[in-house]
Amino acid sequence: MWALAAKFILVAVATILYCFLVIVESAKLQTFAAEYGPFNETSYDIFEVIRPATISNGALQVTPDSASSDFEIGYRSGRILLKQRFKLWEEHASQPQLASFNTSFLFNVYRLSNDTAVEGLAFIIAPNLLLPPGSAGQFLGLTNTMEDTSDTNRYVAVELDAYEDYFDPDGNHVGIDVNNIKSIKTEYLDLHNITIAPIGMFKFYNLWVDYDGLNKVIDVYIAEQLEKNGSTPPKPGSPILSADLDLREHVNQYAYLGFSASTGTEGQLNSVLRWNLTVQHFSDSGKELDKWMKIMLGGGLVVLVLVFAVGFGYRYHKLRVAAPSSDLVGALKCLPATPREFKFKDLKKATSSFDEKNKLGQGGFGMVYRGMLVKENMEIAVKLLSRENIKGQHDFLSELTIINRLRHKHLVKLLGWCHKKGKLLLVYEYMPNGSLDKHLFIGPNKEPLEWNVRYKIISGVASALHYLHNEYDQKVVHRDLKASNIMLDSDFNAQLGDFGLARALDNGRTSCAEAEGVLGTLGYIAPECFLTGKATRQSDIYAFGAVLLEVVCGQRPGTRIAGFPFLVDWVWLLHRDGKLLEAVDQRLGDNYTIEEANRLLLLGLACSHPDAGERPRTQSILQIISGAMPVPNVPPFKPAFIWPAGGPMDMDSVITVSITTSDFV
Template sequence: MALPQIFIKCLLFFLLIYLPFCQAQLSEIPSPYVYSVDYFNTTLYKSLIIKGNATIDEQGALQITPDTTNTASGYRLNKSGRVMLMKRFKVWEGQTSSSNNTNSSSDIVASFNSTFLVNFFVPDESPGEGFAFIISPDLEIPSNSYGEWLGLTNATLNGNSFNKFVAIEFDTKKQSYDINDNHIGLNINGVQSNKSVSLSEFGIVLAPVNRTVKYWVWVEYNGTTKLLEVYMDEEDRRKPDRPVLSEYINLKNYVNKRSYFGFTASTGTTAQLNCVLHWYLTVQNLDKEDKFWLKVGIALGVSVVVLLVICMMGWFYYRKKKKVCDELNILNELMKIPGTPKEFQYKDLKQATNNFSEKMKLGQGGYGVVYKGVLAKDNAEVAVKRFSRECTKGIADFLAELTIINRLRHKHLVRLLGWCHKKKTLLLVYEYMPNGSVDSHLFGSPDKFLSWTRRCNILAGLSSALHYLHYEYDQMVVHRDLKSSNILLDSDYNARLGDFGLARALEQGKNSYATAADGVPGTFGYIAPETFHAGKATTDSDVFGFGAVVLEVVCGRQPWAKVLGSMVLVDWVWKLYREGRILEAVDENLGTDYVDAEAEKLLLLGLACSHPIASERPKAKNIVQMISGSVPVPEVPRFRPAFVWDPEDSTTSDSTNSTNTTDSTMSNPADTMRITLSYKGESGPQCLSREKYVGFVDIIIKP
């Protein structure tokens, strides 16, 4: 056995030197730029450039040409406008292309995905002129670009190769060079389309008279294949399988290396409203990809080496017949835990749970199953958590939870009674909570109804527990899975926060918990948006989860539940707040049995904690004071701010209390979902799909 031992030691020594280098190289691969806006307001003037007759109206939309609500004579005619994202993107890499080859394998071009909801409204009998999505070398709108020029160019500049723009036009008025007055076209440096398709073939009418229709448009460009595809359908429908426009185009031949993205439109002797209601943009980041293929080679090399190590270690352990879960090692680790908790006998717990019977089962999660038990010696009721992963990872989860919860002492935390390890079975024993979890009362049978007083007490207790974890315990603890199913109720309906399987304590002198980030731990609806991109959970992300619980308890709705067909809970509450009707969000099952001032305070606190920007959320120590009424709730913006993730400028909002995420297991909702920056309905999530793009990684949530 000496030879395998020497071989494995050599490999491990090699990895010890090689892996840090690989990690340093791969960490430089940039994330894509993401821009997401569901509601446009004046605060977005900082990120948008608005030219010509374009405006942001009071209804939260981009009016690329004048709003039809102004009926002044001639106000809407012969106008043009342009709205551009202020950021300039690197669209392609290297020197100017030496050929016009459509799909040159040597050309590195950025992939992008632009999805927007657009509305063309005709106030009179005739529409005109059109609207376009543009990739432009600058932000300015050409003079005299109204009428047939669509805000793209003018009679002097039209067709000039120095224009350096590519646009997707949506034309509603036929010119001599157009196929009809209802078509989509690919325009390069001019308004005569290089390719145009009649939308009538798809049953689409861009600007129907006397009828308002909103259309989702998906513009997808694959920088590897150079394929541009445009999909289009009405607002309440999914993304269609068939594109309305498909064309191979090498953008390197037609646009500047650094260009802008945005919209243009115009009216002529007839007019229409050209309105953008939502916009989601994802652009591949080429700024740091000069050594991309080197990094790919490094990643492949690391994968091969790791595979060899795994195979050799598997063969070695098979020959040695060594168990993965070594009882002696676990006992040694347990002895290192300060104030080692009580050890229970396996036979006693087996008897208490009736041999872990399904009838005694209380719940199940990603880390194991929880059973109710009755100890024969003192007839005491307990909750027994049985870890399901009989492997090294399961041991790590077991020890992590045991280490943290054993030393926590707070009246609003579930108390640990002891542990057990027998025959590779890992068990933790907790105090039994007879009234179950909060979600079972909110969404269970009517006889479990929670009164307003109990709901307020639950939230007060939860805030106290969160304050203890973040500030009062000798080590800062980030829970990472705050949700209603992890909040248990004792016999007096006092809240007890439990399930510390994802929690991590930070050692003194350290500001983060560093492990290999396999994914994003937590539960959909309770996870802060920055967690998906920064790969870290912080005290601020705990506060976001707390905000989701507050809204859930007050409104009696789950965070991911759709309201009015497409809005999730937080968007619906924000809408009611904006309209001055926030108390309509209170759980209708309460009737009038609640205090208006308390309900409004809690709803505003829930919105404040749900702020998309982490640094704008209140801290746990302030939340306790807000709930008690000693300090007011912070001012909440009427419109939910947009979350913009720019990898070039991003920093951790609270670097002093951040912890790397370490687990990809999630629960709820029932279906696997793709996460975007916007929690929209069925028409939204497809807009950020990046499975076709080189260098893009999708975030998948599994129940």
């Protein structure tokens, strides 16, 4: 019997291999060539415009155009990509295995504040038509804190950077980025008398990007165009930047081309006025070959299925009966404190078939939609997960188990789940007032968040953090506490969300080690984390201190102010000079309580102490906020960070939690 089965297997494998060879040999190179611009309303049919990007004034406004956008222009990111995707490489074709392309575009980067240029613009080869959440500021719309440096990014970009971040060579350069905002190669533009965003001037430049798929080389050229509507200047004789680059190692086989950009604390226009693109891409076989492929592949698979069905059917059935927990749905149903299983048809109806108008945001693992369960008169937020495997089924179930068991009035609550046709949906409470940062950083014509509301929010976040650190049985470390992860319900009560970076510590352990490096958001990351790569309850306290100052001052922690790179350094200076209350959000005027503001500012500094061992614990923080305990002594000068500090830290293993809830707004 087994000898006969082996013969059948060999025949089936031979059939499949032959089919495979026919398919790959049929691959052909095709040439796509197009010229775009000036841009108008019809351009929306060609481009995927990922808001807040727009098309206006004859240009692709990759970040909001102050003249036509309803969006805030500071600290935003956007993408505009061709809806058509291209097959850029063919692993087994007899033709050249890597596609080649040539592109050029006319761009303008204009600083709205004459003394400040912020971030910049990039040409990108992207894996999908999505914008990474949290990709504003230094991330240029390319990636975010969680995903930066990860090979799963699968993008290559040519950046035009007008701002010097801590990892940049200067504030005026061109660079080649590969799955990381830190460029693999850069060139100083000052050496070529080029300024991407000159003070008080509109400057127009043409950028050429040529990729040679045969030699695996990317070349970048740049030249100034003297007039916006003038003729394109000749392409320079030699590239300003060149690098060896095998796209197969860094981008998906099918990829999208276009632009991304971001702004920082100030607004900036990042515009593309014209775009020429020529791509030699691969094309799969035609209809006739496709028919034979299905016949041959199907025949081979049928043989294999029959053989293995006879030989292993009973054995497989026995294993299935013995281990029902291997099935994802069965495992979900067995979770402790079993969350509710929603019907897909009910969620589809609640979100109007996942209508675009109901989309609330885009999280790290999928889209989030607002929904209404009419029969229950309940609003919900539905996350449709886009990744079939989140760090493996075991880890996914572990993290979901933890989140499902978290119960606190200031934590976003998981209501249930749904599994349909291989797709997983998670259902959460809907937060009608969105995230805290949307109320702190508003336009000049809007009323600022009232002081008593700010104080209530801070108190709620402190209570939630105390629960995670001390009252939940596994002691969860959040690791990404910030204003954008603090949700607000209809009464502006704080609901701490986004457990995308959280970790649950085993009892008796105080920290978790990160193999992938430092995670979190700059400005909220404790200094010791850059050396240890570990998250602790003390690093959460540091982030809470950053949030405290952010709420009281109405400034982001990463704000450059009075010559200081971070908000905390400026506040510490005011404390030294006896002018601490000058840090209070000026938009409040005199509408705040002096004693409370002084208390929160000092508490914020105490939580931001460079020595982790000197930071207060959550129990003390709650008492300080309530006024039952005085603020600890805060030195007039910010202490220096000295390593090692705060004593030894445990490096034992932890349970991973990576479900994101920050976009349910």
